[in-house]
Amino acid sequence: GQNIDQPTEMTATEGAIVQINCTYQTSGFNGLFWYQQHAGEAPTFLSYNVLDGLEEKGRFSSFLSRSKGYSYLLLKELQMKDSASYLCAVRAGGSYIPTFGRGTSLIVHP
């Protein structure tokens, strides 16, 4: 099986930068996803990393280190609307179906 670990909750200030970490233990790693889920809504796809390095997409960036089993999601210029749960999902073992972590609830305050 897979073990995915992310902090349960984080708080940050509007306009600041926040980094949400995700560590995983798996064999046959085959990709890592980040999703954003607002309360009571569907998850929405943010990023996909399969190679080491940083992928930047507007205010959001995602980093992957396969040797360390580690990823982070970096959110810049935080806005109140960024308050949401951020789900890390790891794909491994020849399956195309990722396993989701329990998510990190991010609270952005003024």
Place this chain on the structure above:
Amino acid sequence: DTAVSQTPKYLVTQMGNDKSIKCEQNLGHDTMYWYKQDSKKFLKIMFSYNNKELIINETVPNRFSPKSPDKAHLNLHINSLELGDSAVYFCASSQDGTANYGYTFGSGTRLTVV
């Protein structure tokens, strides 16, 4: 609007009843899924269909039966509902079976069994 739409949004029913949740996508995607999100917020795969064919059937009780009449539709029928079935059920689709561009999720169906 291009989207994944599922109905109903809320479903409250008694133990032992049978219910269905419908899902349709107009994105032209080949692959559709059913996920269950429990009270602890874990999203767990239930079924995956590629072009109407069942690809993945996780360890889900056989009271749950998916049906895909065509690649744009994936419905979920649940027999003899139990209290533990209470959860949010998400339908999703992806361009193909690799899902490298991520899933597009429906808005979810909150099922409450009383």
